[in-house]
Amino acid sequence: MAYEFYHILEISSQASADEIKQAYFRLVRKYSPEKEPERFQQIRLAYNTLSNPKVRENYDIMQKHGDQIKDLIEQAEKKMQLEEWSNAISLLKQVLVLAPTIDVARNLLGLCYIHTENWDFAVKIYRALTKTNPDVALYWSNMGCAYKRQAEFFNDGEFSKIQLYYNARECYQQAVNLESFNSAPYLDIAETYLDEKNYLEALTWAEHAIGADGKADYNDFEAFFFICRVHFCSGESQKIEVIAKRIISLLPEKTDIRKYAASRFANMGIEIAKNATKSANFDKWRAAFQFLKAARDLEQTNVGFKELCTKIEKIVAAINQYEEISNDYLIIQGFQRLAAFCLTDYFDFYDSLQERKSCLNDILTEILASPTSTIIASLEKIKFSYPEIYGLNVELFERIEQVVCVP
Structure with missing residues (x-):
């Protein structure tokens, strides 16, 4: 299908920048990353391409010229939507044999390599793209993504992870320098700090993202x-x-x-x-x-x-x-343990019924060994001062009350 990205965003190929943004927010609400991650990725890819004027221009040219190349790219995009990355790579390589300088195809190939975890190939592609197109922020961001995704495979504190995140931030910083109004690379940098548990830097860069466009x-x-x-x-x-x-x-x-x-x-x-x-x-x-x-x-x-x-x-x-x-001295320890039991039972944390039964019997033995007046006082305090605890197992608390009230 021609103009695939426009169809994904459900807009015309003549859509303005504002219309593209509005379509993006409308669709990501409908297809959130939590509910439909694959569809969300399609929408995100289309938006990233069409929201960048130079990348969009390159994309549009390919839609208008060269039927064979256009057909191959369309096939590759469909394979990418289906996450058939190897098939998409094969098709994109055919495009580059026919037209080695087509940046759209190279960018898509780089994304495929990122998804197939061929980090070195992805970085090589984006190094070439940023060399020939140093003013295209998207290519810098995608190279940063390649470094960032690779870093996520290493354990915390490993030198390789630290170095890769450093490389990623360098790339994202280039994107920031080119498009200081765009919040995305600021957030990408923030993500690297969050993964490193550097919460202060993560928050700082997120605030930079909020103020990127001046409001x-x-x-x-x-x-x-x-x-x-x-x-x-x-x-x-x-x-x-x-x-x-x-x-x-x-x-x-x-x-x-x-x-x-x-x-x-x-x-x-x-x-x-x-x-x-x-x-x-x-x-x-x-x-x-x-x-x-x-x-x-x-x-x-x-x-x-x-x-x-x-x-x-x-x-x-x-x-x-x-x-x-747990800190209420007016409630005997046995009932404090019973409160813990009720929570544990509510969340079904016991490994077996036998463990649950043994724990409950031990708690009841401790409670019933206390003076009757103390038991009743604790029950009354729980019932009226801690109603949510009481409500976790009303039947159990009532049975205890019935037992202690028997002459």
């Missing part, structure tokens, strides 16, 4: 969302709420970008919650709640977001109450 607006959502990710990774999920408020203040009501932002926050919150169910890290539940609360506030008419947020909020409330009950 903070809805176009800066990705940078704001990245900052939320940094706060999550650094264990400061309470700061997510502040960033969410900044985002809400910038996004117009009832727009595609607002719905897209809400879906991104919701998807992130759901993934964190799923991960939290498999670990004893209660802070992950707090982080999940912050992301889902942001989604709820961004799209207040979404019933699904509200219901999910309410469920996670109750879990977080129970966790908070568990941490409080």
